[in-house]
Amino acid sequence: MLDATSSYKIMDAAPLPVDDRTGRRIVPETTRRADRIAATRYGNRPTMKDVAARAGVGLKTVSRVVNGEPGVTPETERRVQEAIDALGFRRNDSARVLRKGRTASIGLVLEDLADPFYGPLSRAVEEVARANGALLINGSSAEDPDREQELVLALCARRVDGLVVIPAGDNHRYLEPELKAGVATVFVDRPAGQIDADVVLSDNYGGARDGVAHLIAHGHRRIGFIGDMPRIHTAAERLRGYRAAMEDAGIPVEEKWMSLGVTDPERVRRAAEEMLSGPDPVTAVFAGNNRVTVTVVRVLAEHARRVALVGFDDIELADLLQPGVTVVAQDAAALGRTAAERLFRQLDGTLVTPERIELPTRLITRGSGELPPAD
């Protein structure tokens, strides 16, 4: 699908006209080179050769000027620069890459660029890339493992120097040849599956445990957990944190208090309403991520009974709601920055052994988590 052959017309050579009598293709009178250009190039950009011709110098001299290499007299340099400006020449980095072996670009595969959690993360990666002279190619996996693989491999085909991946799938064996070939790789937010790779995580377990413990400390015992699909590492870890906090407090967890699944509003809404109704409704909810929190806030706003809430991930304006939403905040930008920095250290050669880095989370109390149980 992402294969360039299936793309908008990668313009193939124009079919040659055919001689009616012989059935043979007629090679036009134009020189072969001009012909090829007309056929495959639509823009016909000037090359160093053109610049050299116009400036009356050798090819390599142009290259020297373009790359600021020494050994060119000011006068020659002026002539070359003039030709460059006149022709609107711009170096073709594809050719350069082919020659040099590095692309000075890195790839970032995440779930959804539109998610407010990934925007800052992506931006942070970009800033680090920029500081290291590299460009960033993004792709959204839409939480689909196949799409993740497709994207990652497409990026490898582009010969990105490194990859920052927020994995959707749980098997990354397919990356082995690439890793072996020297593609630097760092996983973020969730660990890689079945391969040994660098990974930068938030302390999902600890954060969730603290958040739930916070609710328990405020007197809650019937606490609901609404999270993402259990196959997603962060969701599983946060659930584990929830269970741990409950166990620490000696509260037996009931099955109906936990709901894992896709985070679209309908599902979350149903889950929340279920927990909030019935004979022994929960008095507090722990929301497993920003998407869930937003929907739960909506549901609670419609509810008469005051229900406590702690959410994982900070959300904008959380402080202005009534009550303010208490959250376990993770620092998306720090995740991205840390991952990208490790990536470039891999590229330096400074970093060799894969490591697992865990960044702390921070409980931000704003009111919703401090509501007492209203039975």
Added chain:
Amino acid sequence: MLDATSSYKIMDAAPLPVDDRTGRRIVPETTRRADRIAATRYGNRPTMKDVAARAGVGLKTVSRVVNGEPGVTPETERRVQEAIDALGFRRNDSARVLRKGRTASIGLVLEDLADPFYGPLSRAVEEVARANGALLINGSSAEDPDREQELVLALCARRVDGLVVIPAGDNHRYLEPELKAGVATVFVDRPAGQIDADVVLSDNYGGARDGVAHLIAHGHRRIGFIGDMPRIHTAAERLRGYRAAMEDAGIPVEEKWMSLGVTDPERVRRAAEEMLSGPDPVTAVFAGNNRVTVTVVRVLAEHARRVALVGFDDIELADLLQPGVTVVAQDAAALGRTAAERLFRQLDGTLVTPERIELPTRLITRGSGELPPAD
């Protein structure tokens, strides 16, 4: 800065060891090719040549298999595929690009990927790119014209097939050679400066006018406008809309009601507090974009007096605040989608003449805009 020469080591040929006595460089015994590989390639990826050798076929046959071209017997194909898997071969798209002339990638230059307005826009562009078999390279200009130019030109050097640009600067003459060379280009959110190019905008003028008229309709006459820097097209247009609405209502605008500048919280906060104090404070505020709205909401929450508010751009959870925030919503995803689609139609050749497309905005009333003036 983005020039690859200044990047993390684009590994140059390793400096040859020098003979102490003669001062000459010693060329090692190893073959030239092996030497080169060790020096410039860190990964030494297999190429089609290697695959061909291993499979015992010709180079072109491998190419045929890799690209799914016809004319290869199943048996040959099997052998080739086996070699590919065994070696972990992956086609080098840089070389492919060099040969074919198109990169199947497009560039997106925007202000800040971390801004919740640009996330969805970027994602929409990505989806269209994906549907057309292209990858997306993003860059954030951070609202700096130089950085915008640097990014755009770096993307052109990578030979992206097209560019979607949210301009930071107001002079895009520098793009002329690129346009002439056939780089498809669409500007979004703000028009290009000094060149004739496709552009997709929201109806900033009309949206702001409607929003302000809405406040006027609810009895306000002293209405403040807090917006972005006036050199930014959207800011200027929205201010124009504000003025128009006021003029339509026959309300003379006072200088102190208008504040344009950077949208960081401190500046906006000062501006808002100024308007809200003094002898004739404003009774309503029109916030020029999402950043401004968020800060103004905060300021108003601290204020005793009820002040009406309409903001440009929708913001998450705006409906859950007390009162809900009335906004003039623009559809960021639609902007991105429309722009990207036009881009690919340019690449098709379907589209030739530059056009200016304006997407409508939508007033969403939620309460804050319907508060009566509290003098």
Added chain:
DNA sequence: CCCGCATCTGACAACGTTGTCCAGGCTCTA
């Protein structure tokens, strides 16, 4: 049995750049 044709395969050049190496001209010194 051989020719013609179709099918499959491979040699080769070209894409635009950069690294290597050599040539020519200059300056400087003996």
Added chain:
DNA sequence: TAGAGCCTGGACAACGTTGTCAGATGCGGG
């Protein structure tokens, strides 16, 4: 004034791929 050494510039190959074209092989028909 000649030789040595330096500086500048250019010819050439190579990066890994794809398009062209021609050669090889196999098969059927005359």
